[in-house]
Every structure is written in C-alpha cells, then in structure tokens.
Amino acid sequence: MIVEAHDLVKRYVRVEALNGLSFSVEAGSAFALIGPSGAGKTTALKLLMNLLQPTAGRASVLGIDSRRITHRELARIGYVSENQVLPGRLTVSDYFDYLRPFYPRWDRALEASIRQHLQLPGERRIRDLSHGMRMKMALACALPFRPELLILDEPLSGLDPLARDEIVEGMLSQAGEMTIVLSSQELSEIESVVTHVAFLDDGRLVFQDSMDDLRARVREVRVILESTAAPPEALPGTWINVRASGNVLAFVDTQYSEQHLPNRVRSCLRGVRRIETDALPLRSIFTALARAARDGSVRVA
C-alpha cells in the first residue's frame, strides 16, 4: 500500500474533522475520496501531506509516517489543492525556473509538453492568472518530476467545463505508473479517471471499494408490482433511497447480487411482476449514499 491511514482523528477546538478514519491506497491506483462538504476529505489529504498533524491515529505515505514527511519525500509527491497559494509576484516561467532545481527527477521536456498542452502564458505573473489558469499551473508544477504519488484536493472546483476537461486530460496523459489520490465533488468528470473510491461522511469512512466492484455492487433496482406499490415497513438495510410511484418501487441496492436479488425482493414484496436493474454512474451512487448517510440508513460496507 502506498498510502495507509489508521484511525485518524483530527480535532480542532470545537470541531472534530476526522473521527477514526481508516483507508488504504494501492500503488498504481487512482483513489477518490468522496463525500459531502465537511466530510473531512481535505483534512485527510492535508494530514497525508504533513500539512496538519493528526490528533490521534497515524498515516503512512510511501512507507513513511506522515508526520515524518520531509523535503526528501516531498520530491516524490505531487500535490494540487484548490486553495493553494502560489507566489503571485513571480511569472509562470520564473516559478518553473525556481522549482526545477528542487526536484532531482524534473523532466524539462515533460514540463514543456505540459505547459504547451495546458497553454500556460510564461510571461504572465501568477497573480494575474484566472482561477482556472492557476489550477492548471499548479497541476503543471506537480507533474514534470514524475511523482510516485499525486494528491489532488478538489482540483476541478470552480472551473469551467473546458478547464476541467484539460485538467482531467492532463492527469490522464501523465498517469502512467503514478498513484493518484484525489478528493472531488465533480464526480462525473473524475469517473473516467478513478479506479478506487472511498466514501467519507462526518469524518468517518462509510465504505471503500474499487470502481468496478462499486458499479457491480450498487445498482438501481426497479420492481414492477401487480398493484400499487407501497414500501413495506421492513426492508433490508442495504436498500436505500426507496421510492414508490404507481406500481413501481425503486431503490438503490448497495449489495447487489444478480443471483440473490430476485429471492430477496420476493421475500420482501408480494405480487412482483418484474425486476429491472441499472448500473449507476458514480454521481448517482454518491447522491444515493449521501442521502442515506444523512438519513442514517446507510451501512458501512
């Protein structure tokens, strides 16, 4: 595992941002931390980067305790954050010139390629760049040294669709063997990138899964009944977001199994005429899980 977090707790004066968060990231994967605002995603990433120190628990990054991460490890980690403060008085080119000597593995050809791809204006001061340009600039500064681990904190937040596409393309084009850990609310855009996902809520991990397993496991189920549907009082806890409309009862099954679903449905509902299932996009999975988490009806996988 390239990143491991065990029972991370981060407590501020009045707020508990993380409450026993544990997760792990395999080398080479693209791991997304998703969850509602205030779930603790940014705090978790800052703990991994040693920008914050945990109140309790521990995390390791590249095999090093996160609290011991120094400039040596930072030469192997790229980090981009939506609210990163770049040195505004330097020009784009000046900043690349400044950063280059700090990274032993800096690839100038790759830098030129990325800068060209992202169309960064070299002579402009960083403070004069738009938010989107600054995010592209931050990404462009995080890639030329071919980091083993790229940590992205809401990299697409507040960007226009074109900038989002360019950044996602930038990530994909350079992904290679690199491990990516990102947090984002822009689930539609990152769905094509991520291989694993962890859902956080209220500073805790709700579940962690690979995208393939998640897509297979979480399905939208529509049960067509012979008569008008009404949700029964007792339903399996893995069925969330239950809605009834006419003779159709719809829900999201978070433990979908093609083999067992018909029997489970028929054991709970009478007069089942037909069962239809659909794979859900990540955004819909997130929405369903977030609602369920808010209602307190979701179970940790």
Place this chain on the structure above:
Amino acid sequence: MILHILRKDWTLLWPVVVLVAALRALAEWAVYGPGLFGDELPWAMGSDLLGNAAAVGWVVLVAAVVHQEPLSGTREDWLIRPIARWQLLCAKLLFLALMVHAPIVLVGFVGAMASGFPPGASFMASVARAGSNFAVYTLAMFALASVTRNLTQLLVSGAGLVLLVSAAQLVWGGLSGDWDGTVSGSGYAWTGEFARALLVCLCAMIVIGLQYFRRGAIAWSYAVVILGTVLPVGLAYLPWDVTLAAQQSVSRGAPAARVTLEADTSGRAAESEGRARLISATSPTVDEDATAGAIRAARRRLAGVGPDELALQGVPHAEDEDASIAVPLVVSGLAPGAILWADRADARLIDAGGREVFSGAAEELQIRGAPGVTEARQILRVPLHVYAEHAHRDLRLEIDYTFTLLTRDLSAVLRPNGGETMLPDGMNCGTRLVREMRPAVRFRCLTVAKPPSCFSVALLNNAGTRRAPELAVCNPDYAPYRRGSHLFRRFGIDIPLSHVGPEYARRSILEDRVLSFVTYEARAHFTRRLVIPALRPGEWRGR
C-alpha cells in the same frame, strides 16, 4: 539551494533593498556630511526623517522576505515543495545579512572613512553596529514575521505588542512604585538593556526555531512572543545588587579600596554653604544621538573649577513641601582630577527609638578629586512635616552609596577656533567660534567609538595656565561595549565667552589660547556607607 532561494527573493525584492539602502545612506550622510558641527536643527531633522523612513523600509523588507514563504497556515505552495527548512531559514537570514546589514556596514564604513576616522575603527564600529542590530532588531522582527502571514498582520501584532509592553510597564511600575526602573538614567542602564536584548534575542531564536522546525507550534510561538515582550520589561527592575555585581564583573579596575567617605561634622550648615562655590555651565551641553539627530541636554552636568577647588553641584532649591539638609563630607583617597560619581544614594533617617522616619534617595552627588582631602556636600530632601517634627532631635543618618570612580583617559589640546584633532579609538573633535545668542566657543566631537562617560574642557593660555573655569560634562555610561543602534555619536559643549571673561570675545585674543580636552572613563565601582549617629536636621538645613 540556499543561494537559489536567495536569488529568487532578490528577484522579487531588489527595489525595496535598494530603497532601504539608499535611505540608510542618506540618513548616515545627514549625520556626518555636515561635519563636526552638523547638529543644527535642519540636519538633525533630516537625519531623523531619513532614519525613520529607513527603519520602516527595514521592517517592510524583513516582513517581505519572511512572508515570501509564510510559516503559518497550510495553504502555501512552498509547504508541499521539497525545500529543506534549514535551507530556507539560512537563505532568509543570509538575505537579511547581505541585503540589509551588509549595505549598512558599507554605508557606515564609507561614511566613517569619509569623516576621517581610521579604517580599523570605522570597520569595527560598522560591523559591531550591524551585528547588534541584526541580533536584536532583525531577529525579533524575523520572529514576529514568522508567526504572521502578511505585513498587515505583522503591523497589527506589533501594535498589540506595544500595548502589551505599555500594560506591563504600568503593572511593573505600579508594583514597584518606580516608573523608570532601577537603572534607568544611570551609567548602569546598559545592564538592563543588555539583559533585555539577550532575552529578546533568545526568545526570537526560540520562535524562529519553533516556526521553522516544528509543525503546529504556532500556539507555543505566540506564547514565547508574548513572554519575550513582557519579561524584558521586568528586567528594568532588576535589584540594584544584581546590576552592581554584573557591572563589577566586567569592570577593568579593582574596587577603589582607598577611597573613604566621612561626614565633616565639625562645621555647620552656614559655614558649609559659605565654602561651597557653585559653578554651573550655563550654555547647553550636547549629547547627540547622532544618526537620529536628536539633540538633548546632557542629563547631568558636573561643573567645577579644577582639581584644586571644590566642585559641587549647586544646592537645589527645595520644593515647597520639602526641606533640604546639607551634610558636609570629607573624601580621602581620591586622586586629584579624578571624579567620584554617586550612581545611587539610599538615605534613611532613624529616630532614637529605632523608627525609620524617612527613607529615600539622596540628591545626586559628584565629587572632583582635589589634592589631599576633598570636601563635598550631600543634599538630602525630606518632607517638610518630617523636618518640622524632627528638626531639633537627634536622628541617625545612614546613606548607602554606590560610587563609580572615573579617571582620566584621553586628552588633547586644540585651538579654540577652527581647531580639530583625531583621538585614538575614532573620536574626531573640533572647535569654532559661534556668535548666536552670545559668543561662545563651540566644542564638538564626532565619534564612532563609545562616547566618554565624562569629559572636561578648559581654555588655557599659551603657558598652559588655566585662565577660565574648567567645564566638565558627565553622562555616565559604564557599558563595556558601544551602545546604541547608530554609528556616529556627537557630543560637546558650548563654552560661553561671557562665562570665561569678556576678553575672549575678541577672536584675535581667542586665537592665542588653546582648549584642553580630557575624557574620563569608569575604573571602579564600589559601595560605601555613611553613618552619622546623631544629626539634628535643623542645624544642617540648606537653602
């Protein structure tokens, strides 16, 4: 990487560096440019203005270089770059050394050389000044910058700390009943300053260490900043014994064991007053903090007529609510010409029942050594009601003195009009005749070294015989190093010709004379106790 970071900071901040250096150079020039007699108001104001502007620029520069990579917060890009913290710290300190203090050394060195001071003294003074400024002011500002994110935060924090210092002074002063502190205004003032500087420097280094090498230490850093602000205020109230011990430990000479002090109880107040001859300098003396350009009257003035006559500070007029008691003293073991300076005199009057009826500081006492036995007079002010109650009763008087013995150090003879001489250790002195309010010989010295604790001037005729009273000016400073943040210090005195005799008013006569200049330095610090077992205040009352 240190130089790489430094180059980046230079790229961003060179205009500020150039501006601050230029302001500093102009401020220095405003001091030495007009020469020895450049203490006139326009130059002093110009130097003040430029010096203050340079100081503001210096604060901005320190803040700017530290805030290029702010240490508080988690959003700064540099925090996630492979920049070793020790390299960053070294780069910042090197930047300040090279871009702020090296120009100050250069400007000071060039200015001192241009003023005719020897290269060695000029260089050493410039380096010492820059070094002390760096160790105290720059490090303190660096520490404050390291706990803030931008100049606005730094200025607000600075204002808060100023308020904190004021509050601490109110508390300390209120608790001790002494608003000025134990050593304020005395030659021992350096001990408090040195301890404060040491504490501030230490706290600054702790804060910088915490901020650069410990994550999440901001609360501790703020605590140290506050301690480093409040505690130094308390150092102004160090016990006198402690400061005396510190002073004695760095003094060059052994305690003046031969000097003894006794009350001359054979006389009476009237006789004593009759013998006393008050001679005070009537023209202003100058002790200029040259770079700042502030001219202020010397705090204390020792007037005398030479070693062969009794030199006294005049009997001050008692306030309405006070009565002054004049106690004649006899001092032996004091070499002719030497100065015995009472830095502190704690007096107590005790009645026959052992009750303390008065306790307080006796008036300042400065004694000039005469051949044989030296006479002097100690003035004691007591509240009128105490005096009235005990005027005709026997009281026991105890005075605990802390004395400093000052002896002759450097001397020179120069023409009283247009004379100029360079003394060793980097002290350039000169004279000229001025005719402002009234004719006077203006004597000024510009120095890059420590100004003397006392100096005396006297006009002599060609045969070396004194033709006019010697004037002595003291502003004791017993520091073993050169104090202050300014390179050039100016001091001197205007010798009014009406005071020395109307015949000197004519330039031609004056040019036949010479001016003798002597400096005095502290050689020993020691205590003495004066006890008069039975003293009736009414018999010793002064005017």
